[in-house]
Amino acid sequence: MTRNIIEVSDLSVAYAHNPVIWHINLAVKANSRTAVVGPNGAGKSTLIKSIMNLNKPLSGKVEINGKKPKHALKNIAYVPQKGEVNWDFPTTVLDVVLMGRYVHKGWFKRMNKADVAAAMDALSTMKMEAFKDRQISELSGGQRQRVFLARAICHDADFYIMDEPLQGIDITTEKLIIDTIKALQAKGKSFLVVHHNLDTVEEYFDHVIILNKSVIAQGTIEEAWKKENIDKAYDDRSVTT
Amino acid sequence: MIDVLTSYTFLIVAIGTVILAFACGIVGTVSVIKGQSLIGDAIGHATFPGIIFAFMLVGVMETYTLALGAVIFGIFAFFTIQIITDSSKVTLDSALALILSSFFGLGMALKSYVQGHPGFSGTQGIDDYIFGQAAYMLRTDVYLIIIASVISLLLFMLFYSHIKIYVFDPIFSKSVGVNTGLMNFMILSMTIVLIAVGLKAVGAILIVNLLIAPGVIGLLWSNRFPMVLIIAGFSGAVSAFTGTYVSTVYAGFATGPSIILAMSILVLLSMVFGSKGLLHTHRKRNQGVVS
């Protein structure tokens, strides 16, 4: 478990000239469950978006499996933070999950039985088969989150990046998601997950990155998940703007 | 009246409006779902002065030149809206209302000037671009409509999956390699070009209806994107045929209003009877199965 799936070196990102994160150096181990924690506005989503090549950094470099993010997208399944999709869009649960197949099929081929079977598998993993024909706007928040997880599973990537998948969901769904993550890890997958609940970090993850504008600490839970590091990240005085 | 249906001129014109409405219905549905219906309205009105400027420059009502003038003003209006909302505290809906009215006002002023000026001849035709007059459409007008609509539809079909994912989930679409900037640009260009070629048939004031109403109808009947698009395309086409027929048979009926009237009847019926319409939700609620 020593190979790095992501390496970030000296990454700085700004929105309209206001730097948000700076001089980020970090590594995510292959086959790990890595949590990213830090207070609101710490730059967690910004970091994730840079890794996904969704914004333009001021400086620095991201490598995924030794490649530029652009060329590694096929291998990453991304679950966006809640509220970033158009809920009025006319589409069913099954359709959303099928979107995870495009990267494999190429854009101009029709979905076939095998794709639908893969999507149904993913739905059953998330216990959502019964909802397959439901319009997505007619789901509860937790059910929506499960659908996006199912889409990521259907994507069948080696590496999953999730921005707060546990936000606003009940304990049953939370357990289901974490169990799924652990099961996928056993199959060799890797995870980078933005996480808010400090009480469950140890239980749910094996690695952690503590972030507040820059990296406060990183490593295995034993190495990095220490009171002084957490205090440093969440101490109000250290937070600017 | 029936012989109108077999008249060659009528058929040519009807083919034009039907194809135009079909393409507008499909492309416009994207704006409806994105919640950007009024951008099409602002652009539609803003093309009107473009028509007159183009006419003033060349001195004749020539199809391609006028359409080009409309396209240029459509683009100009769009970027003006962007600049206003990006660089000031003016909200999008105010910016749209401002651009819509000021561009159209400019168009009306230019129209009065041109029509009162002895140096210009054949200026009566300008009126056709306000409410649309399909009966006066030339062969070249129809050809231009067909070319623009077919190209738009082909592009839409080619990039169907990209467009679908982009509209639903822009960030995910980017992460799976969709060029979101290109998609946005493509939808916008198709909208502007369809407006520009459709002005003579439907008019600057009402063209937005062709882009919006079909999508609204589609969404009232289905919750699957491909089905919504098909319903939108066909309700546009049916309304266009009906409207063109009515305006050809009854002198004095402009084509734009006739098409829009037919479309509005379909909207109304869908609101009541559609599978997502009033009756249906009402029944569901009474049975207590509303989800």
Ligand SMILES: Nc1ncnc2c1ncn2[C@@H]1O[C@H](COP(=O)(O)OP(=O)(O)OP(=O)(O)O)[C@@H](O)[C@H]1O
């Ligand atoms: N598109 C944007 N334009 C300008 N500023 C932004 C933008 N997105 C984020 N920011 C700013 O960047 C900073 C970091 O935001 P980010 O979303 O990365 O935080 P986060 O750690 O994910 O917070 P949360 O826990 O609330 O999700 C914040 O101060 C935010 O206001």
Ligand SMILES: [Mg+2]
């Ligand atoms: Mg965030």
